[in-house]
Amino acid sequence: MPWFWWLPLTVVVLILLGWLLGPPLLRGFIKRRLQHYRVAVNVVDPSLPTALTGPRRVAVLGGGVAGLTAAITLARRGFQVELFEANEYLGGKLGSWKVPLGPGEAAWVSHGFHAFFANYYNLDRFLGSLGTRDGFQSIGEYVILGTTGAQVRFGKLETTPVFNLLALARAGVYRFRDVLKAPARDLFGVFLEYDAKETFARYDAVSFADFDRLTQLPPGLKLAFNTFARAFFSDEDKLSLAELIKSFHFYYLSQDGGLVYEYPVHDYEPQFLAPMRAELERHGAKVHLSTKVSSLAKTAEGFTVNGAPFERVVLSTDIVGARSIMTNAVGVPDEVKARFEKLVPGQRYAVLRIWIDKDVREGYPPFVITDRVKVLDAFTTYHRFEHEAAEWTKRHGGAVLELHCYAVPEALTPDEVKRALLDELVQFFPEVKGFTVKHEVFQLNRNFTAFHLGMNAHRPETDSGVPGLCCAGDWVKLPFPAMLLEAACASGYLAANTLLREAGLQEEPVQSVPLRGLMAGMPQPPARKLLVPGGTP
Numbered sequence: 001m002p003w004f005w006w007l008p009l010t011v012v013v014l015i016l017l018g019w020l021l022g023p024p025l026l027r028g029f030i031k032r033r034l035q036h037y038r039v040a041v042n043v044v045d046p047s048l049p050t051a052l053t054g055p056r057r058v059a060v061l062g063g064g065v066a067g068l069t070a071a072i073t074l075a076r077r078g079f080q081v082e083l084f085e086a087n088e089y090l091g092g093k094l095g096s097w098k099v100p101l102g103p104g105e106a107a108w109v110s111h112g113f114h115a116f117f118a119n120y121y122n123l124d125r126f127l128g129s130l131g132t133r134d135g136f137q138s139i140g141e142y143v144i145l146g147t148t149g150a151q152v153r154f155g156k157l158e159t160t161p162v163f164n165l166l167a168l169a170r171a172g173v174y175r176f177r178d179v180l181k182a183p184a185r186d187l188f189g190v191f192l193e194y195d196a197k198e199t200f201a202r203y204d205a206v207s208f209a210d211f212d213r214l215t216q217l218p219p220g221l222k223l224a225f226n227t228f229a230r231a232f233f234s235d236e237d238k239l240s241l242a243e244l245i246k247s248f249h250f251y252y253l254s255q256d257g258g259l260v261y262e263y264p265v266h267d268y269e270p271q272f273l274a275p276m277r278a279e280l281e282r283h284g285a286k287v288h289l290s291t292k293v294s295s296l297a298k299t300a301e302g303f304t305v306n307g308a309p310f311e312r313v314v315l316s317t318d319i320v321g322a323r324s325i326m327t328n329a330v331g332v333p334d335e336v337k338a339r340f341e342k343l344v345p346g347q348r349y350a351v352l353r354i355w356i357d358k359d360v361r362e363g364y365p366p367f368v369i370t371d372r373v374k375v376l377d378a379f380t381t382y383h384r385f386e387h388e389a390a391e392w393t394k395r396h397g398g399a400v401l402e403l404h405c406y407a408v409p410e411a412l413t414p415d416e417v418k419r420a421l422l423d424e425l426v427q428f429f430p431e432v433k434g435f436t437v438k439h440e441v442f443q444l445n446r447n448f449t450a451f452h453l454g455m456n457a458h459r460p461e462t463d464s465g466v467p468g469l470c471c472a473g474d475w476v477k478l479p480f481p482a483m484l485l486e487a488a489c490a491s492g493y494l495a496a497n498t499l500l501r502e503a504g505l506q507e508e509p510v511q512s513v514p515l516r517g518l519m520a521g522m523p524q525p526p527a528r529k530l531l532v533p534g535g536t537p
C-alpha cells in the first residue's frame with residue numbers, strides 16, 4: 001500500500017487527538033500561566049515567634065470586616081487591642097441588628113444580601129479560623145432579569161478563564177459575530193491584560209460609558225456589563241474602566257471559581273458576628289460599641305484616640321469616617337491630610353427590606369440581578385432560604401424581600417426612591433400587584449467606596465504616611481487585585497502584618513489571584529488609542 005494512503009487517516013487521527021487533547025492542554029496552559037489561580041503575597045518565616053511577650057496597645061478604629069480581621073489577628077498574637085465602633089453592632093456593612101415586627105415578633109436585618117465568591121481566599125481563611133465557614137449554600141444560578149422578560153441565566157458554566165468567556169456566548173449572553181467586529185474586537189482585549197500599573201495609567205480616566213459607546217456593546221453583553229458595573233455602586237459615566245478591568249480580572253479572568261457564589265443561610269449576627277465578638281473577648285480585646293472616634297492625635301509616645309493613649313492605630317473605618325478622622329487629626333502632616341481629603345464616597349445606595357402579603361413567582365435563585373428601569377438593581381427572596389423569614393411567611397403568608405439600588409439617582413428624594421423600588425418590583429413581578437407592606441426597613445446611605453474616574457492615584461495604602469498608623473478597609477489601595485469583602489479582609493491582614501513585622505513576629509499568610517492578566521504585556525492593537533481621551537487609532 002503506497003505510504004500516502006495513510007495521510008488522510010493520519011490527518012483525521014491528528015484532528016481527533018487535537019479535538020480531544022486540545023482543550024485539556026489549553027486549560028492546563030492557562031492554569032499554569034495564571035499560577036494555578038492563587039499566589040502567595042508574602043513570605044511567612046516559621047522561625048519567628050508568633051506572639052508578643054510585652055504589652056503593646058493598639059486602637060482599631062471601625063469594626064467592619066477590615067477592622068475585625070486586624071483586631072482579631074492582633075489580639076490572638078498578644079496585642080492589647082481596643083476596638084472603637086460607631087454603630088451599636090459590629091460588622092460594618094456586614095453588620096446586622098434586630099427590629100421588632102409586632103407583639104412577640106422580631107427579625108434580624110442587615111445592610112443587604114452579600115455574595116461570597118470562591119476567590120475570596122483571605123476571607124475564607126479568616127472565617128475558617130473562626131469556625132464560621134459552615135452554613136453556606138451555593139446560589140446555583142446567576143440570573144439577570146430584564147423588564148421585558150429577557151433573561152441572562154447561567155449556572156454551572158465552564159470556569160477556566162477564556163473558556164468561561166466562550167461559554168458565555170454558548171449561554172446566549174452574546175454572539176461571536178458581534179464581538180469579532182472592529183473596534184469591539186480590538187478593545188475587548190483590555191479585560192485579559194490586567195496589570196495594575198499599566199491598566200490604571202491607561203484607563204483610570206476612561207469611563208465605562210465611554211467604553212460602551214466605543215465598542216457598541218451588543219445587548220446581552222451590555223446588560224451583563226451594566227449590572228456588573230453597577231454592583232460597584234456607580235453609574236456608567238462615573239465608573240473607572242481601570243477599576244472595571246481589575247474587577248473582571250479578579251472575579252472572572254484570573255481564577256476558576258466562576259461567578260456562582262455562596263451565601264450564608266443564617267443571619268450575619270449568629271453566623272459571623274457573635275463568634276467574632278467571642279474571639280475578641282477570649283483574647284482580652286476591649287470592644288467599645290456606639291463609640292464614634294472623634295479625635296485622633298499623633299503624640300511623641302504614639303497616639304491618642306478620643307483622648308486615650310495608644311502605641312499604634314489601625315484606621316479601618318469606612319471612607320467617610322477615615323476622611324473626617326484624618327483631616328481633623330492633630331500632628332498629621334499636611335500631605336497625608338491632603339490625600340485623605342480626596343477620599344469621597346460613591347453615590348447613595350438604598351436597601352429596602354419588606355414583609356408583604358403576596359409572594360413572587362418561583363423559579364429563581366434567592367438573589368436576582370435586575371436590569372433597572374430607574375432604581376431596582378437586585379432583589380432577594382429571604383423567605384426562600386432564611387429560617388426566620390420562612391417562619392414569618394409560614395405564620396402570615398406572603399414574602400420577605402429585599403430590594404437594592406446601588407447608585408441612586410441624585411435627584412430622587414428618599415420617599416421617591418422607596419416608591420420607585422416598590423413600583424419596579426411590580427414591573428418585574430406583576431403577580432404581586434396590589435400587595436400590602438406589613439413591615440419595612442428602609443436604608444439610604446452614602447458611605448460606599450467610590451471607584452470613580454481618576455481616584456486610584458490618591459487612594460491611601462496600608463502605610464498611611466504617619467509612622468505607627470496603618471489603614472485597612474475596602475478603600476485601601478492594595479498591592480494585588482481584590483474587591484469588596486475580600487479587599488476589606490485582605491487589607492485587615494496587611495495592616496496586622498505591618499505591626500507583626502515591626503514587632504519581629506511571624507506574619508499571617510496573605511494570598512491573591514494572579515497579579516496580572518493572561519495577556520498582560522502583549523503588544524497593543526492601534527485601536528486601543530481610541531480609549532485614551534481624545535485619542536485616534
Ligand SMILES: Cc1cc2nc3c(=O)[nH]c(=O)nc-3n(C[C@H](O)[C@H](O)[C@H](O)COP(=O)(O)OP(=O)(O)OC[C@H]3O[C@@H](n4cnc5c(N)ncnc54)[C@H](O)[C@@H]3O)c2cc1C
Pocket residue numbers: 061062063064065066067084085086087090091092093094111112113114115116291292293294316317318319320321322325349351404448472473474475483484485486488
Ligand atoms: C448593599 C450592599 C451589598 C453588598 N454586597 C456585597 C457582596 O455581595 N459581596 C461583597 O464582597 N461585598 C459586598 N458589599 C460590600 C461589602 O459590604 C464591603 O466591601 C465590606 O463590608 C467593607 O468592609 P470594611 O470593613 O472595609 O468597611 P465597613 O463595613 O464600612 O466598616 C467600617 C466601620 O467603621 C465604622 N465607623 C465609621 N466611622 C467611624 C468613626 N468615626 N468611629 C468609629 N467607627 C466608625 C462604621 O460604623 C463601620 O462599622 C456590599 C455592600 C452593600 C452596602
